[in-house]
Amino acid sequence: MTLLFDTQFLFVRALKKLVRNPILIFFSLFQPIIFLVLFTQLFSKFSQVPGLFPSGITYLEFATPGILMQNAFSSALQSGTSIVEDLNSGFLQKMLVTQVSRPAILIGRLATDAFRVTVQSAIILGLAYLLGFNMATGIAGILLTLFIIAFFGFAWSGISLTLGLRTKSAETVFGIGAFLTFPLLFISTALVPGSAMPTWMQDVSSVNPISFATTAVRDLALPNAFSLSAEVTSLAVIALIALVTMSVTVYLFRKVVS
């Protein structure tokens, strides 16, 4: 019960901070929106090259799921900066000398980040719709997409959080986030299909978490792409990644706040 209440208090706290500092949301939306508007224009003819892209779809339709995942990934990787702020201001220690449930500090933070990523994704998705994107599986697909994004974000913000707790430096968290995002984005199927890549890239891409998450959403978005078994497989892989990242997170978090 305490865990539930404390998580709620800390979630509300973080939400208030976010609402009072909305500029942060817009900053992190800047990059995906540039991608969405400029990349999809820049590459609009590429999707017509026969044999490379699934036929009969626009590049916007192809890339939107990837851009959503890129946003989820990079936003999540920045979430550690908030705990660094609490750590360096002494606020974390102030909370730790109260009876607060320890896991609540972690879960409250992760829940807020998942919420933030979901809101950002809804904005990106809305913009994509304005540009001509369509989700083939309709409203159910949209909801499942947002769920996948929240889950994917949840998994990676934990890593960022523990990184923050270890290094106590917002710059490091930020740097590592940026350092990981681009290579992982470009060596994934987020922006181009695997068939368009050199072999070594295909190999890396096939084990890249961003590729799995993108595929899970792309299968919902593109016409006639959905198959239950493929979707379940994608989701299972994402869940597995989350399990690994969360185990590491919990382990390191315990070491720091024990």
Place this chain on the structure above:
Amino acid sequence: MPDIISVSDLVEVYADGTKAVDGISFKVNEGEFFGFLGPNGAGKSTTIKILTTLLRKTSGSVSVAGLDLDKEAKEIRKIIGVQSQETSVDPELTGRENIILLGHLQQMKGKELEERVDKLLEVVGLKDAADKRAGRYSGGMKKRLDLASTLVHKPKVLFLDEPTTGLDPQSRATVWDYLEELNKKDGITIFLTTQYLEEADRLCQRLCIIDAGKIVAEGSPVGLKKDIGADAITITVQDKKSAGDKVATKAAAKELLSKIPAVIKTVDTEEGLTIYVKNGGLFVPELVRAFDKTDIELVSINISTPSLDDVFLKHTGKRIRTEELVKEVTTGRFGSRRR
């Protein structure tokens, strides 16, 4: 239950092998205003971190209000309030929200919490600013808010790590007054570390002085000062002929003093030398005569009955705040010239 905090053989060794706390033992009585003093890096903050469950001790035993630190850390957290060195308030929450959040985390709710928050805001003088974001508060206001939020659950023991550092004199006085009232009226035990020795002298019923991880003195401020059993004479010296090597001049003066039987102890300070003698007033002529025969000139002489600062200096060999002492010496010289 006479002692509310009991520490025995507490040791803290950091991962890099540094012995931050080296086997200290002490007790704090219930309702006491207890001072824990020491130079920077002596182990004060480390000890507070252990006592407040933030840091795991290497060995030794600690109990707070009869609760064992190892087994009942959570119970301890219910009855302690901690204000750390850095002011920690959430700048994006209002003053009121800051206190309410801490109240929630201490499992308070509803009307009880509301009333408590209103009262605290009034007591620390933040009623009018309660609904402004804490980030817009002045340093003094933030500190008072921090204090109010650590008091929300009516702790039995309050740990204060340098509670007035960085405050202007007026805010400092307000905080001290409030702490004194908390201790006297509400009977809250206060465990304090501070650099303001005059305040510690005035407020604390008992003190411990810690240096290099060990307790070097313990007792009431009056008792500790009495223990010195001597007046402190602070002198500054220079070479009569040339500006010369200051360190050598000081060493020569120290050597000279060590031969005078009346001198109990001479301690190097940044400004000069502090000499401890039984009766300061009577010793001054002898001191002047002794230096007359040498090439060392006495630039200034300042006699004082022992202060906590002298107690501190005697046990640790360090002054706590040199800048204040410099001021004292300068005014002393100026004053004597006018006379």
